[in-house]
Amino acid sequence: MLRSLPRAGAAALLAASLTYAVVLVLTSSDGYEPWRDGWLANVVLAAPGIACLVRAALGGPQRPAALLLGLGMLSFAAGNVVYVAAIRLEIEPPVPSPADIGYLAFYPLACAGALVIMRRGRALSGTAWLDGLLGAVGAATALAALLNPVLSGLSGAADGLIVAGAYPVGDLLLIAMLAGSLAIQGPRDRGTLTWLAVGLLCFTTADVVYALRVTDSTYAIGTPLDALWSIGMTVMALALWRPVKPPRARRDSAAVLAVPLVSTATAVGVLLWATGRPVPALTVGLAVATLALAAARTAVAFYQLRRLADARRQARTDELTGLANRRALHEHAGREIGALLLVDLDGFKEINDALGHEAGDALLREVALRLTSRAGPADLIARLGGDEFAIVLASGADTSLVAERLRQRIGEPLEVGGITLRISASIGIAEGSDLAALLRHADLAMYEAKRRRSGTERFATALERDSRQRLQTSQDLDRAFERGEFVLHYQPKCDAGSGAPVAVEALVRWQHPTRGLLFPDAFLGLIEQRGFTTRLTDTVLALAVAQARAWDVELPIAVNLTATDLLDEGLPARIDRLLAAHGLPAQALELEITEGLLLTDPAGATRTLAELRALGIAIAVDDYGTGYSSLAYLRDLPVDQLKIDRSFVTDLLAHPRNAAIVRSTVDLAHSLELGVVAEGVEDGATLEALREMGCEWVQGYHFTKPLPADALVRWHRAFSLSS
Helix, strand or coil: CCCCCCCCHHHHHHHHHHHHHHHHHHHHHHHHCCCHHHHHHHHHHHHHHHHHHHHHHCCCHHHHHHHHHHHHHEEEEEEHHHHHHHHCCCCCCCCCCHHHHHHCCCCCCCHHHHHHHHHHHCCHHHHEEEEEHHHHHHHHHHHHCHHHHHHCCCCHHHHHHHHCCCCEEHHHHHHHHHHHHHHHCCCCHHHHHHHHHHHHHHHHHHHHHHHHHHHHHCCCCCCHHHHHHHHHHHHHHHHHHCCCCCCCCCCCHHHHHHHHHHHHHHHHHHHHHHHHCCCHHHHHHHHHHHHHHHHHHHHHHHHHHHHHHHHHHHHHHHCCCCCCCCHHHHHHCCCCEEEEEEECCCCHHHHHHCCCCHHHHHHHHHHHHHHHHHHCCCCEEEEECCEEEEECCCCCHHHHHHHHHHHHHHHCEEECCEEEEEEEEEEEEEEEHHHHHHHHHHHHHHHHHHHHCEEEEEECCCHHHHHHHHHHHHHHHHHHHCCCCCEEEEEEEEECCCCCCEEEEEEEEEEEEECCCCCCHCCHHHHHHCCCCCHHHHHHHHHHHHHHCCCCCCEEEEEEEHHHCCCCCCHHHHHHHHHHCCCCCCCHHHEEEEHHHCCCCCCHHHHHHHHHHCCCCCEEEEEECCCCCCHHHHCCCCCCCEEEEEHHHHHCCCCCHHHHHHHHHHHHHHHCCCEEEEECCCCCCHHHHHHHHEEEEEECCCCCEEEEHHHHHHHHHHHHHHC
């Protein structure tokens, strides 16, 4: 069914009203004419009401408003029929007359219809209602001032006073409703409301002019003024036939500010104008009410601005650390940028998992304070999420120096949850002015620093080429675990005197289906990033124990542990069950830890190592000499061996200081009743020097590189035969 008035119908309504206006202009000097002021006037006044009732009969969202306005218009037309009939019959009507009742019924019905349109499909806020009330009272103030001659001249009997004052009051209601509706709506769904506003303005204008002419006794029926009522109602009827559009969100714009400004100016002007002449109390009261509402709206506006400022600040601030967040960082893009440092904490996930999120949050807050203490006044520090921070530097900054200072500050001991921790960070450096590119490049450099364990790396074009491959590698990890693509190679640990193998160290490799055999540096960083550290440790332990059961050589297998493993209270029990499932004694397995791992949580590490030692498993400190542990750890920790890092052993003969460090380490270990393993032995001369220093065991390419299990068995047999 049609929901929009056909163009022919709209044209007919407008044509009827305009024709009536033209007729009035051409014949206004003829006095009362029954055909013009009677049936023609009644037809053009009734037609809009009929159109509204038809619109209501069609249903839809406009139905309530169309019904109310249609009834109001027909009531007005009925009042006009009675009025014209009284004139024609020369009857003196009573006060109030039936015509007055018909005319006056239009105002509340029209106001109700406008209110329905205003509220249609919307939940209005308190501010919107305040805007509407302010606009309504302000408009009523202006109209009351305009009607001052009418309101001031009201006199006579009580009935006459009521009837005479009812029309101006009705006009006040209409104009107040119109102004309030426009203030509430703002820029939303202006079509219907604009047409309705034009119609109401025409109607109100006719009422105001009529009231002024009645006051000075100059009104006469049959003038062009009579056409304004029909034109106003016609435009209102056409407004209800417009297609209903979905409402748009209300926007606080300059147009909204116009409501309190215009209303306040109107009220002030009316009060100033009233100082020199008598003005009805109603007008003064409306002006005072407008100023009071304007003051309330101003207070609300200041409150909203303060909340908006707080919301803006919160939207650009990281809630946990108080630093800028990612949004604030991107808004910084328009300013001068020289470089960007991307800081990521090493091993944060392990700390967070082991000590809990509360401890992790405390750690992040402390890191944020440390970064801030090392930043310049022009630098921007932002937390991007998790344990990742960005520092934007101005042009000319010494990025390497800043990065080194940050790493030193972050690496200082800190206490979290009653535990003293020492953490490290990997920092990627990128230089340039485009923030998006800087973030991408610094991210690549940061992951390169993690991969190399170098602490700091600067972006190079080659890193971008490698990033796609790292992404694919990361995605392949899930499949690697599911399909058992991780394998172990074994490097023997040999007796320094005889060269006979006494144990082997298990070194994990990834047998990738397309890229071949991958070494740990290609995937261990991604393992940590994906949170697969414990999963990989369990995989390596299972492979090592299964191999120890499968081969026919009696060589203990050493497996490396991570910081996460040392803080895993369930690790000793899992290893015990694994050995029992394969029917192996605890002596078949050795475990190696780096001294840096002992600093993460010494107490927790000590408990885990003590439980492992209680099972009968030997513990070795790997890469000794490269970390920051104190001699107290060697005294108190339940360990059996020290493995001197290859960086001291490889150049043992070329650097006397290396030789001194190795010799003193051997002596220290023996004093603590610990065995010593030297890593990185690549020639016979180095082996002979280590023998003279009293080192018990050695490991390196001088004997063999890491081998698969079957190759290691063949090497062991060959060595046994040659011995």
